[in-house]
Amino acid sequence: xxxxxxxxxxxxxxxxxxxxxxxxxxxxxxxxxxxxxxxxxxxxxxxxxxxxxxxxxxxxxxxxxxxxxxxxxxxxxxxxxxxxxxxxxxxxxxxxxxxxxxxxxxxxxxxxxxxxxxxxxxxxxxxxxxxxxxxxxxxxxxxxxxxxxxx
Ligand code: DAT
Ligand code: MG
Numbered sequence: 001x002x003x004x005x006x007x008x009x010x011x012x013x014x015x016x017x018x019x020x021x022x023x024x025x026x027x028x029x030x031x032x033x034x035x036x037x038x039x040x041x042x043x044x045x046x047x048x049x050x051x052x053x054x055x056x057x058x059x060x061x062x063x064x065x066x067x068x069x070x071x072x073x074x075x076x077x078x079x080x081x082x083x084x085x086x087x088x089x090x091x092x093x094x095x096x097x098x099x100x101x102x103x104x105x106x107x108x109x110x111x112x113x114x115x116x117x118x119x120x121x122x123x124x125x126x127x128x129x130x131x132x133x134x135x136x137x138x139x140x141x142x143x144x145x146x147x148x149x150x151x
């Protein structure tokens with residue numbers, strides 16, 4: 001379907017480094033539609049749900065303080081295969097394994113400062129979107145460019 005949704009977040013380091021415009025531009029230029037966006041602060045309760053599969057990892061306390069170190073830009077993008085292709089745009093979790101041309105490959109060097117988050121499955125995307133956004137914060141509309149992106 002052309003309306004799969006994914007949750008993409010610019011993490012505190014990406015925000016502080018002025019990379020919001022660059023990251024939004026990459027998703028926009030690819031052809032995805034922005035349906036939700038807000039600058040927000042994460043708390044421990046939210047992050048423990050967001051990273052539920054990682055709470056027992058040794059790096060989790062550092063991950064928590066990193067993610068609470070400043071504002072996060074939470075976004076939702078919609079489009080064909082948006083979850084999987086969104087991960088392709090991000091690059092590998094460890095920036096040193098990310099190819100040049102990906103966001104992490106181009107702008108990050110350490111796994112603990114990898115500047116962006118992207119949902120890893122459609123199921124997790126739905127969970128994350130519901131966790132970070134209220135229903136009424138997501139906006140549906142038909143972009144004028146739609147017919148130039150989809151046949
Ligand atoms: P991703 O963000 O690519 O989905 P993940 O869900 O496995 O990766 O991990 C979430 C975040 O946790 C990741 O973006 C950075 C941090 N992280 C993962 N593995 C790590 C490790 N081995 N050491 C330190 N931080 C790690
Ligand atoms: Mg993940």
